[in-house]
Amino acid sequence: MKRIDLIAGARPNFMKIAPIIDALNAARSNGSELRFRLIHTGQHYDRAMSGSFFEELGIPDPDINLEVGSGTQAEQTAGIMVNYERVLTKEKSDLCLVVGDVTSTMACSIVARKMGIPVAHVEGGIRSNDWTMPEEINRVVTDSLTNWFFTTSDTANDNLRRAGVTDDRIFFVGNTMIDTLLKQLPRLRPPSCWSSLALKPNSYFVVTLHRPANVDGEQQLLGLLQAIADGTHGLPVVFPVHPRTAKNLREAGKTLPSMHYVDPLGYLEFNYLVKHARGVITDSGGITEETTVLGVPCLTLRDNTERPETVTIGTNELIGTDPSKLPPALARLMAGEWKKGAIPPKWDGKAAERIVGHLETLLVRQ
Structure with a gap:
């Protein structure tokens, strides 16, 4: 028997x-x-950001919850490392498998390698080259420690090769987040705001914002929201508000008639909104992957992306953080001039099967 530690700590x-x-x-x-x-490291510890996803996606209760909770980047990293080390000291595993680029990903990778346990990184090799993003630091540190990389794109493969990783450690498997999306499509359901706002397919926009560059400055945040409201010409704009952003909106105290703030939504409800939206405006990385597969126009309010295939192949465009860049982009979308996009290779719902096939070879059939 070979035991794998599956690390999950945050909503993505x-x-x-x-x-x-x-x-x-x-x-x-x-x-x-x-x-x-x-x-479960407990990095996202409240129900809105964690618990409901377990139920909706059929994830079993964690075998172990490190219960780290809130704190600064350093406090969370330290708490995860200390608590995971205790787990491994009591009973080691044969592999630490981490996903994505959150604090939990990096912290558990460090602990595992220091205790002689190999690390596999799902979504390895992606890069934004933006060192102001904590996630970029998490990616680079994790990949510097990783033994085996399960990648989502040829771009990620090339990034790893340039860093000196040999091909025998790189496994191009596809995107497990798309596995989940394709599996859950038949179960998507409208949120309560669908009826309360009288939403209709292709007649509203979805917005998500959480990155400090967009939400921490009142002038920047309000400038973006005003540009969105102006560019969508009175169509409803549904904004599931991240806790970080909610605080800043309360302090700003400004409302816009077409902007509808709602609480964070569960997976099935949020992706129902995305699937039927006229377009999505976001600063998230993962959402750009989902919009690409769903064929929904996506405007990313960032200057860079670690998922360039959503731009070169998919429906996503980088707009930047300057509010003045939004109106012309939205004008193209409203005029029906947005690109249609396509689905990147191996984003077919079978990435996890490929990963497990490789793990059999790496751990069992050595």
């Missing part, structure tokens, strides 16, 4: 880990020797 992780759990369980039912221990 859960969508990526769910299909891997499914694939491991399917392999076990077919006689595989692979077993897993699901470890």
Whole structure:
């Protein structure tokens, strides 16, 4: 038997880990020797950012919860490392599998390697080259420690090769977040705001903002929201508000008639909104992958992206953080002149199956 620690700590992780759990369980039912221990670091600890995703995506209760909770970057990193080290001291695993680029990803990778446990990184090799983003630091540190990389794109593969990683450690498998999306499409359901706002398909926009460069300055945040309201010409704009952004909006105290603030939504409800939207305006990375597969126009309020395939192949465009750049982009969208896009290679719902197949070879059939 070979045991794998599956690390999940923040909302983006859960969508990526769910299909891997499914694939491991399917392999076990077919006689595989692979077993897993699901470890929730507690980085996202409230129900809105964590618990509901477990239920909606069919993720089992964690075997271990490190219960780190809130804190600064350093406090969370330290808490995760200390608590995960205690777990491994008591009972080691054969592999630490991390996903994405959150604090939990980096912290558990450091601990595992220091204790002689190999690390596999799902979504390895992606880069924004923006060192103001904590996630970029997490990616680079994690990949410097990783033994085996499960990648989402040829761009990620090339990034790793340029960093000196040999091809025998790189496995181009596709995107596990898309595995989850394709599986859950039939279960998507309208949120309560669908009826309360009388929303209709292709007649509203969805906005998500959470990055400090966009939400921490009142003038910047209000400038973006005003540009969105102006450019969408009175169509409803649904804004599920991240806790960080909600605080800043309360302090700003300005309302816009077409802008509708709602609480964070569960996976099934949020992606229902995205699927039927006229367009999505975001500073998230993962959402640009979902809009690409759903064929929904996406405007990213960033100057760079770690997922360039959503721009070169998909429906996403980088608009930047300057509010004045939004109106012409929205004008093209409203005029029906947005690119249609396509789906990147291997974003087909089978990434997790490929990952588990490689893990069988790496851990069991050595």
